[in-house]
Amino acid sequence: GEDVEQSLFLSVREGDSSVINCTYTDSSSTYLYWYKQEPGAGLQLLTYIFSNMDMKQDQRLTVLLNKKDKHLSLRIADTQTGDSAIYFCAEPNQAGTALIFGKGTTLSVSS
Amino acid sequence: SQTIHQWPATLVQPVGSPLSLECTVEGTSNPNLYWYRQAAGRGLQLLFYSVGIGQISSEVPQNLSASRPQDRQFILSSKKLLLSDSGFYLCAWGRGEQFFGPGTRLTVL
Numbered sequence: 001g002e003d004v005e006q007s008l009f010l011s012v013r014e015g016d017s018s019v020i021n022c023t024y025t026d027s028s029s030t031y032l033y034w035y036k037q038e039p040g041a042g043l044q045l046l047t048y049i050f051s052n053m054d055m056k057q058d059q060r061l062t063v064l065l066n067k068k069d070k071h072l073s074l075r076i077a078d079t080q081t082g083d084s085a086i087y088f089c090a091e092p093n094q095a096g097t098a099l100i101f102g103k104g105t106t107l108s109v110s111s
Numbered sequence: 112s113q114t115i116h117q118w119p120a121t122l123v124q125p126v127g128s129p130l131s132l133e134c135t136v137e138g139t140s141n142p143n144l145y146w147y148r149q150a151a152g153r154g155l156q157l158l159f160y161s162v163g164i165g166q167i168s169s170e171v172p173q174n175l176s177a178s179r180p181q182d183r184q185f186i187l188s189s190k191k192l193l194l195s196d197s198g199f200y201l202c203a204w205g206r207g208e209q210f211f212g213p214g215t216r217l218t219v220l
Binding site for chain 1: 143145154155157160162168170202205207208210211213214215216218
């Protein structure tokens with residue numbers, strides 16, 4: 001079945017890089033997404049990558065896609081305390097009608 | 112630009128009472144609309160989605176229902192709330208990537 005998996009917690013020090021990993025199941029997914037959720041708020045679309053790309057960089061964010069292993073990662077350079085949040089990986093379902101979300105990775109940044 | 116609104120922001124209801132949560136979208140036409148629930152374990156559970164007025168697909172059988180009376184209005188309802196209905200309810204719109212509202216925190220006592 002369709003499933004997206006992520007590790008649940010990541011703790012880093014301010015200024016370090018953070019790498020959040022995700023595995024997905026549907027190799028035909030056209031886009032893969034990263035969302036950020038701050039406490040008590042809705043999800044914010046952070047970035048996405050098209051499946052024919054290996055890497056996408058957007059300021060401090062770098063997304064890496066390994067289609068062979070169905071592995072997606074989000075790297076945050078120079079992590080700040082404001083980056084503390086839950087990060088969700090998502091892929092479209094096979095019908096293309098909805099997104100399937102991972103359970104989210106809680107990123108904790110200490111100063 | 113597009114915006115999505117949800118209300119109320121927080122709600123405390125007794126068990127057995129009815130529920131109505133509303134979501135409206137501005138700045139787009141004929142969006143796909145979604146209701147999710149996020150329970151204490153943080154994962155997102157898709158409850159309903161709609162591709163047009165009056166068209167509702169249910170992903171999880173339960174005591175909740177959804178309606179789309181207008182193109183940009185999506186309503187989540189229940190006739191009798193259960194304790195297990197407590198959670199954070201999120202509305203989203205999109206055709207591919209999804210954009211989320213601010214959410215409604217529902218506590219059933």
